[in-house]
Amino acid sequence: MADAAETEAPEPEVPENAEGETAEGDELSEEWNSMVGEDGGDSPASAAPERILNQDEIDSLLGFSMSDDEGADKSGIRAIINSALVSYERLPMLEIVFDRLVRLMTTSLRNFTSDNVEVSLDNISSMRFGDYLNSIPLPAILSVFRAKQLDNYGLLTVDSNLIYSIVDVLLGGRRGTSAMRIEGRPYTTIERTLVQRMIEVVLQDAKAAFEPLTEVDFALERIETNPRFAAIARPANAAILVRLRVDMEDRGGRVELLLPYATLEPIRKMLLQQFMGEKFGRDNIWESHLATELWSTRMEVSAVLDEIRMPLGKVMNMKVGDTIYLDAGPESPVELRCGAVPLTKGRMGRLGYNVAVRLGSPLSTRTKKALMRSV
Template sequence: MSEEDDLAAAWGASLEEEAPASADSARVLNQAEIDSLLGFDSERVDDSKSAIERIIGSGLVSYERLPMLEIVFDRLVRLMSTTLRNFTSDNVEVSIDGITSLRFGDYLNSIPLPAMLAVTKAREWDNYGLMVVDSAMIYSVVDVLLGGRRGTAAMRIEGRPYTTIERTLVERLITVILRDVSAAFDPLCPVEFQFERLEVNPRFAAISRLSNACILVKLRVEMEDRGGKVELLLPYATLEPVRELLLQQFMGEKFGRDSIWENHLADELRHTDVALDVVLDEQPLPLSTVVNLKPGDRITLNVGPGAPVRLRCGEVPLFEAMLGRRENRLAVRIERELKRAGTEEAA
């Protein structure tokens, strides 16, 4: 028995020695350390992102890296405002709620149902996009197109599938908007967005992998007391064919085709005074002859009577004309326009 007691005592002593080491190696993080790791530390005064936030967001590409996209969507808003006014015969205002980058799977899980999801295809880019029309917008469009009275909110009946009439009217709306999306991209790159199919279940509208990055544009459409939201989702894989064009820096109002300044500049140019010189003859003279010229000296022009003369603006020849007389003044009659060197090279 003594040998067994000695052995048990030895085991007990060894366990007591190992206990602090094992407890220290299996130490659990306290709440303050967890909050600091996840970025919820209330004592942080700077706005820098935590390590977890950086890891999660590292796979996304910000839309701000594609400067031309914002110009395209701004053009889309102007086009939609005009098109939807003609489509609904009502006062329509379209605005952008936001442009964000997110993963495709996160967006599918965040779609507020019921809604209609239109799968679209960019024919020239050979890829797909997604347009989502929320329930408020669906009932507003149906109410407006079927002659609902102004000043009254659209009646919403939740919990039932959409009827054939509602799906047909929304499909017409989507077709009109897709035509504007194509026109918005047209100055950058000609592309046609085609309507593929209409879904009500997000699982059947999977146009990309759930982990793929996408750009989401939220558009708010207001029609007096009615309205709703239309969201356009474009995966970055869809925009890849025009990525180099979207990376360009935008300078000036190019897409809007705003002709106000063009017309103003053209009007001012027409009222600008331009001096025209009638060149009778050109001949080289020695510098000594020019220096020795005195009042009364004559320079013989090698131009016969009735020979054509040139009209120049500075050093640029513009017209060929005939010299004549009108009353007591010399006059020229323009015969033809001279082609300039730059114009010939361009031709």
């Protein structure tokens, strides 16, 4: 009976306040595990766990990275801001010109340094002129050059690594050793002179690269080491920036060529072409054939002695035998015409049994153009 009483004994009742404390503790632990706020899972959205972004994901969202490569495509908020700041049309022919510049510079710098030089095109981008001046890594040499036919200026920047590499190569530095770089001092006269010679070689190659498109002479104006003294445009003006990489075995550096859009405006239509020599359907071969046929075309030329004005009624009443008096004598000049186009003037005479006209003046260029349009 005692055993039955023990087995059938009722379980102890849990107080109501104890059940509330247990439920509240479970709820707090659930909130802690799910990392939700004090509002505690009342809505379905708050029930999902929050995810904390790491630094790489934040940089990717903003468009920045610790190893920010200038040649890489920018994304995120930075790309949206940049596209709003500089949004200009693409110039296909400019890419062809700079590809040609890379090939020319590879050959000319090999001859200049008597070393194995490789030039590569990193990227072509658009940016504000003021942003570029602020992004130049110092120390550097900035050369201001003038495009004579375009009547404007450009900027060519040589970074410190390439400066010391060129000096080392030209002065007989040993291969296999990196160029010595001394910070905190200005460039010497020898260093500036050697780099100036290299800049002149690059400008000559740039002239040859633009030559199939148009004739442009790039003349070196001055060399600066402070970007504030190399201002060739307003800070807000847009420009084309071309980054070139020059490698000389284990040495090298960068050359940056900046051309404001105002400089390229006179040849903008040429730069919009898809290929070299595009003329919107014109063909030089057919132009040559057409010119040959035009030169052999027969045309009727009239010799006008004189002109008079008469009423239409008098002209309608003219009969056979009527006489028209002209205000022209034997020595009066005769005007030659092709249709309605006046050609030149001459004097009338006789050559054998034929009436002839001796030309008194050659055809003018304006008359030739008018005659070609009429034909």
